[in-house]
Amino acid sequence: MFEIFQxxxxxxxxxxxxxxxxxxxxxxxxxxxGTLFALFEISPIKxxxxxxxxxxxxxRNIPLLVIAMIxxxxxxxxxxxxxxxxxxxxxxxxxxxxxxxxxxxxxxxSVDVGQMEAARSNGMTYxxxxxxxxxxQAIKIVVPPLGNQFINLVKNSSVLAFLAGFDLMYQGNxxxxxxxxxxxxxxxxxxxxxxxxxxxxxxxxxxxxxxSTEGDEA
Amino acid sequence: xxxxxxxxxxxxxxLVLGLTVLAGCGQKSVASEDVLARDKAxxxxxxxxxxxxxxxxLMDIKTNQIQGFDIDIAKELSHRIYGKDxxxxxxxxxxxxxxxxxxxxxxxxxxxxxxxxxxxQKQVDFSDVxxxxxxxxxxxxxxxxxxxxxxxxxxxxIGVQGSNSVDNVKKAAPDTRVLxxxxxxxxxxxxxxxxxxxxxxxxxxxxxxxxxxxxxxxxGGTFTNEPYGIAxxxxxxxxxxxxxxxxxxxxxxxxxxxxxxxxxxxxxxFHQGR
Numbered sequence: 001m002f003e004i005f006q007x008x009x010x011x012x013x014x015x016x017x018x019x020x021x022x023x024x025x026x027x028x029x030x031x032x033x034g035t036l037f038a039l040f041e042i043s044p045i046k047x048x049x050x051x052x053x054x055x056x057x058x059x060r061n062i063p064l065l066v067i068a069m070i071x072x073x074x075x076x077x078x079x080x081x082x083x084x085x086x087x088x089x090x091x092x093x094x095x096x097x098x099x100x101x102x103x104x105x106x107x108x109x110s111v112d113v114g115q116m117e118a119a120r121s122n123g124m125t126y127x128x129x130x131x132x133x134x135x136x137q138a139i140k141i142v143v144p145p146l147g148n149q150f151i152n153l154v155k156n157s158s159v160l161a162f163l164a165g166f167d168l169m170y171q172g173n174x175x176x177x178x179x180x181x182x183x184x185x186x187x188x189x190x191x192x193x194x195x196x197x198x199x200x201x202x203x204x205x206x207x208x209x210x211x212s213t214e215g216d217e218a
Numbered sequence: 219x220x221x222x223x224x225x226x227x228x229x230x231x232x233l234v235l236g237l238t239v240l241a242g243c244g245q246k247s248v249a250s251e252d253v254l255a256r257d258k259a260x261x262x263x264x265x266x267x268x269x270x271x272x273x274x275x276l277m278d279i280k281t282n283q284i285q286g287f288d289i290d291i292a293k294e295l296s297h298r299i300y301g302k303d304x305x306x307x308x309x310x311x312x313x314x315x316x317x318x319x320x321x322x323x324x325x326x327x328x329x330x331x332x333x334x335x336x337x338x339q340k341q342v343d344f345s346d347v348x349x350x351x352x353x354x355x356x357x358x359x360x361x362x363x364x365x366x367x368x369x370x371x372x373x374x375x376i377g378v379q380g381s382n383s384v385d386n387v388k389k390a391a392p393d394t395r396v397l398x399x400x401x402x403x404x405x406x407x408x409x410x411x412x413x414x415x416x417x418x419x420x421x422x423x424x425x426x427x428x429x430x431x432x433x434x435x436x437x438g439g440t441f442t443n444e445p446y447g448i449a450x451x452x453x454x455x456x457x458x459x460x461x462x463x464x465x466x467x468x469x470x471x472x473x474x475x476x477x478x479x480x481x482x483x484x485x486x487x488f489h490q491g492r
Binding site: 072073074076077081083084162164170173174177178 | 376379380397398399400404407408410411412413
């Protein structure tokens, strides 16, 4: 395995960089889009609720590879010239955002209805109540499942390998098929993924612990 | 042709192969008989051919017959060597199975998109070149890229993972960026959706793609030299001589050209050799 790092270190680390970058974009993007669609889903008005439901059900139930392939193959033909990295990252963002929407929705719905009613009867608008009362409580509830989603996201970024997205898995595939040192290569690749996912795992555990001991201050 | 195969059939095949070898133990090796004399007596000749390669040897599912350039050459040669009434057996082989099948005597000769290489020449004898294959590039019709030399910095070329065609194109066009995809179908789809400026692999495969979608053409000829030859077992000099003699005759009387035109005539950019 050290031999792989010695001979192909630069390829592996460049792949690591692309994986990290793609994960970071997708993480931010999917968190924003996911939360937005979660709010749509629980909206008191019907049209956004329907849109939210359709979005989540479509993208949650299609394999990530299919979504990514559509962005790689179909979108460049009719809409915009995007390369493998962009197509993969967009696919990853959309796919993950559907799961995040569901997670956040469940979190919001688990906050007692009385909280919303109390906020509204104190003169807050629906949006204000959401922003200041419900979401801060919901965030604490959703941190552990959200952490799972983010770790899955990093691992799922390996979909870029199928789109020539220059990520870690792509480089791994190439090194494995040129050196035939398949075992060593994929061990090295696995190790590099752990470098990203393990700290995330520990951070999530830390946040979970910290916020559960602080108690309910809302 | 370097088609990457993840063939789960390989294990049972190897098993059968092993048994065949065991069964053959103690008998006079089939491969050491004079194939030419035996086939003349039996009025049967057995060719190992590809059955999965467009234009060269492809199984037609409707008729259950293998058809292609290699097949027509094999048939023509058989008729010329053994006469019109010879029985021609076509045995499908893959890149992995063809050499053992030949060495065991299961087939008399291989005409299966096989590149003549020095390593292979240690194992078997090759006829004269019957097809000048080599690596080429496929581009969209009207593309500014006319040959591998036009693949300058800023261009992207699509290849397939695990084939040495990627290394070859990096040597021929060092400034281009290579995108490696999982298989030929994906690579061609990526080219169609504009992910790369060109696709590179053996010209035989590229001609197949071009015949599938004539909006894509092979340009600039080949930039590597990979001549296809007919392989026979070592020690089959009379058979090899007969093949070479008739191959030459076919080229001279225009039969070869006719077969070539039949399979490649409609393909734009078709061009053998450098």
